[in-house]
Amino acid sequence: MSKKRTKKNVEDTSGEKAVKVPRSWNPSIVVFACNWCSYAGADTAGVSRFQHQPYFRIIRVMCSGRIQPGFVLKAFEKGADGVLVSGCHFGDCHYIFGNERAVEQFEKTKAIVRLLGIKEGRLRLEWISAAEGNRFAQVINEFTDQVRALGPSPFAGIKLGA
Amino acid sequence: MSELFEIAKRTHAWACYDCGKCTASCPIARAGADYIPRRQVLGTNLGQSREIFSNGTLYRCLTCSLCDARCPAGVGFTQLVQNLRELAFHDGVEPECPHGGALQSAMRMMAKGGTQQNRLGWLTRDLKTDPKKGTVFFWTGCTMYYDAFFTDFNVHTLEGTKASIKLLNKLGITPVVSPEERCCGHDLLWNGDRTNFEKLVKHNVELVANSGAEVIVTSCAECLRTWRIDYAPYYTGMPPKVMHITEYIAANKDKLKFKKTDITKVTYQDPCRLGRHLGIYDPPRELLQALPGVELIEMLHHRQSSTCCAGGPWSNCDRYAKFIQVERLKEARDTGAQLMLTACPKCQIHFQCAMQDPKLKLDIEIKMRDIAELIADALAL
Numbered sequence: 108m109s110k111k112r113t114k115k116n117v118e119d120t121s122g123e124k125a126v127k128v129p130r131s132w133n134p135s136i137v138v139f140a141c142n143w144c145s146y147a148g149a150d151t152a153g154v155s156r157f158q159h160q161p162y163f164r165i166i167r168v169m170c171s172g173r174i175q176p177g178f179v180l181k182a183f184e185k186g187a188d189g190v191l192v193s194g195c196h197f198g199d200c201h202y203i204f205g206n207e208r209a210v211e212q213f214e215k216t217k218a219i220v221r222l223l224g225i226k227e228g229r230l231r232l233e234w235i236s237a238a239e240g241n242r243f244a245q246v247i248n249e250f251t252d253q254v255r256a257l258g259p260s261p262f263a264g265i266k267l268g269a
Numbered sequence: 270m271s272e273l274f275e276i277a278k279r280t281h282a283w284a285c286y287d288c289g290k291c292t293a294s295c296p297i298a299r300a301g302a303d304y305i306p307r308r309q310v311l312g313t314n315l316g317q318s319r320e321i322f323s324n325g326t327l328y329r330c331l332t333c334s335l336c337d338a339r340c341p342a343g344v345g346f347t348q349l350v351q352n353l354r355e356l357a358f359h360d361g362v363e364p365e366c367p368h369g370g371a372l373q374s375a376m377r378m379m380a381k382g383g384t385q386q387n388r389l390g391w392l393t394r395d396l397k398t399d400p401k402k403g404t405v406f407f408w409t410g411c412t413m414y415y416d417a418f419f420t421d422f423n424v425h426t427l428e429g430t431k432a433s434i435k436l437l438n439k440l441g442i443t444p445v446v447s448p449e450e451r452c453c454g455h456d457l458l459w460n461g462d463r464t465n466f467e468k469l470v471k472h473n474v475e476l477v478a479n480s481g482a483e484v485i486v487t488s489c490a491e492c493l494r495t496w497r498i499d500y501a502p503y504y505t506g507m508p509p510k511v512m513h514i515t516e517y518i519a520a521n522k523d524k525l526k527f528k529k530t531d532i533t534k535v536t537y538q539d540p541c542r543l544g545r546h547l548g549i550y551d552p553p554r555e556l557l558q559a560l561p562g563v564e565l566i567e568m569l570h571h572r573q574s575s576t577c578c579a580g581g582p583w584s585n586c587d588r589y590a591k592f593i594q595v596e597r598l599k600e601a602r603d604t605g606a607q608l609m610l611t612a613c614p615k616c617q618i619h620f621q622c623a624m625q626d627p628k629l630k631l632d633i634e635i636k637m638r639d640i641a642e643l644i645a646d647a648l649a650l
Contacts, residue, residue: 123384176418177369184374218417219375224384261383 123226123261134188134254135263136163138247139178141171141205144195144236151240152247159244160251163191171195172205176216179230183220186263189229189254191246192216196234206234226257276352277313280345285310291336291346296577297329300589304329306336310344313353322357328364328584332459333577334545347546351459358461364584368418372456372583375414379451380465382472388413389448391427396434398446406482406509407434407444408496410489411452412614423621426614429639433488433514435650436641440521445480455495456582470503477509488514488641490543490613497547513543514641515612519552522559527647529562536566536606537640538597538620539575540613553612553640560647566604568597576600580619594623598633610640 140146146167152159168174171194182190192213200206213232220230231250235243277283291306292298298305304326312321320326327350336346354362366373379386391413392398398407412426437444454469477485487493496511518525535557543549550572557565570576576597579590598620601609611617617637624634 175369175371177366177371177374180371180374180378181369184378215418215420219371219414221387222414222417223375223378224386225378262378262381 123224123258128258132259133160133162134251134259135186136189136191136251136254137182137187138163138165138191138193139168139171139174140165140235141194141201142167142169143201144199144234145171145193145243147237148193148235148239148243151237152243153240155240157241157244159247162251163247170200170202170205170209172200172202172208172212174209175212176219179216180219183225183229183260183262186260188257188260188263189231189250191231191233191250193233193235193246196236199236225260228253228257229260272356273313273316273318276349276356280349280352281343282310282313282345282349284342285314285344286342287311288341290339290341291344294335294339295330296333296335296579296593297331297589300592302329302589306330306346309353310346310349313349321353322360322362324362324364327354327357327362329589331541331577331579331581331585331590333541335541335574335577338545338573354459354461355463356461358463362461364460364582366460366583367586368583371418372414373460376452376454376457376469377462377465380454380457380468382451382468386448386451388450389446391431392446393431396431397438397443398434399443400448401445401479402481403443403445404481404483405437405442405444406477406480406485407437407446408453408485408487408489408492409446409450410487410492410614412489415614415618419618419622422625423637424618426617426639429488429614429617429641432639432641432645432650433486435645436514436518436648437486439648439650440518440524444486445482447476447480449476453489453492453495455491455499458495458499459582460584466499467503470500474500474503483509484517485509485511486514486517487511488612488614488639490540490547491615494542494546513549513552513612515553515556516549518641518644519555522556525648527560527644528649530560530643530646532608532643532646533562534564534566534604534606535608535610535643536568536601536604537571537610538568538578538601538612538616539572540611540616541575541577543612544575545573553610556640556644557610560643563643563647566606568600568604570597570600578613578616578619580615590619591623591626594620595626595629595633598623598635601635602633607636608643609635609637610643611637612640614639
């Protein structure tokens with residue numbers, strides 16, 4: 108059966124099997140946010156009424172340095188379409204160097220995700236401070252669209268029409 | 270419980286006459302853990318499911334088979350533990366996985382499939398391999414995942430993989446190294462997850478069958494045991510021959526001219542999967558003997574008594590494991606060897622981890638390499 112070589116098919120070459128996505132599908136994103144900056148940033152976005160897409164769930168951790176590859180991999184294993192890790196800007200970590208640990212762990216996470224063939228666009232690291240409500244909304248919107256374009260995760264177990 | 274009865278029958282647990290040799294041999298029990306293998310056997314025979322099914326008891330065992338080797342009645346304790354774990358898994362009993370379950374998550378994602386792994390980034394031009402077809406299939410195992418994960422300390426399991434391929438190339442073989450390879454499933458099997466194990470088996474058996482390979486060679490003792498023993502029930506027709514790289518090279522060592530290297534004294538860690546599980550003690554030693562200028566100094570506990578690296582299928586990391594690793598490394602140091610050779614990536618990872626202890630480093634640090642690396646060096650590869 109020949110597939111029409113549209114631009115989407117040609118670009119869609121790395122890692123995952125292509126699936127056709129119904130328009131009603133929205134991504135399921137897991138956000139790991141540190142308590143002091145990023146989670147507070149999310150609150151600020153809410154209080155300031157910055158509008159953003161709702162297709163994510165936040166898991167609050169005390170520090171982004173807590174986020175080990177196992178957390179992110181578990182999220183993907185359970186079918187998350189995208190994972191966003193967010194912490195304080197360098198120099199602002201509540202625990203001084205936690206966000207440096209976050210970067211170290213994130214590098215390992217990225218390496219495993221790449222080995223597994225999960226599209227790299229599904230994983231992102233951001234630094235969002237408590238005051239950056241608008242940035243939180245912006246990142247969420249961008250990331251949701253980015254993940255939507257990648258389609259459902261191959262581990263999501265969603266049966267879509269062929 | 271009829272399932273326990275079946276397990277007891279299948280593993281000869283009923284043969285136990287309560288001598289306690291298993292408990293006396295068990296490295297975990299001797300390290301001071303609240304773990305009594307003998308009670309686990311009795312518990313099975315008496316149908317005491319609550320006691321033997323707890324997460325704490327079931328996952329203390331390293332499955333190193335030292336008890337099996339010593340049991341005078343022929344109780345298959347290791348197999349008993351594996352069966353009990355599978356049974357308990359259905360009731361939601363899972364090990365407390367170290368590293369946040371990262372390795373298990375990766376394996377389960379491989380079991381599910383749906384992605385094209387990028388697992389051959391380490392393959393260089395000088396390593397001659399075929400991605401699809403050949404008479405020899407080199408099974409890499411998960412070394413690339415381990416090296417990516419354990420960047421904090423000296424873990425270079427891929428060097429053993431690369432050296433093994435160089436050795437096969439030297440013998441004129443272009444092995445199949447497939448980008449479609451998935452985890453052999455050893456760890457998931459020993460974590461009780463038969464369902465995901467079977468998904469991996471199905472894929473892997475088909476992959477090797479399609480390659481046309483008659484022999485599978487691997488540098489990982491766990492992959493070897495899994496292919497030889499645990500995959501056997503899943504074959505239809507002739508299973509391929511599965512060999513460890515040391516077995517393969519030892520069988521062909523007359524074709525090779527080994528040269529002197531700057532290594533004169535080594536010691537060798539018998540992996541439990543290669544040694545006690547499969548009875549492969551001699552091939553690595555034959556190879557070491559064939560290396561000019563290299564003297565093998567055995568550790569106090571070697572061959573059948575060799576000490577497990579206490580890593581297990583990523584379910585045993587605790588202070589008892591650390592105690593066992595430290596004792597073993599002291600034994601290695603006592604030999605005066607320059608190098609501690611392993612034939613399994615897990616041994617390398619777990620001993621390197623134990624060596625990170627800043628208070629014990631001076632006493633237990635020893636250079637570690639895969640035996641394939643030394644053999645390749647002796648051929649100037």
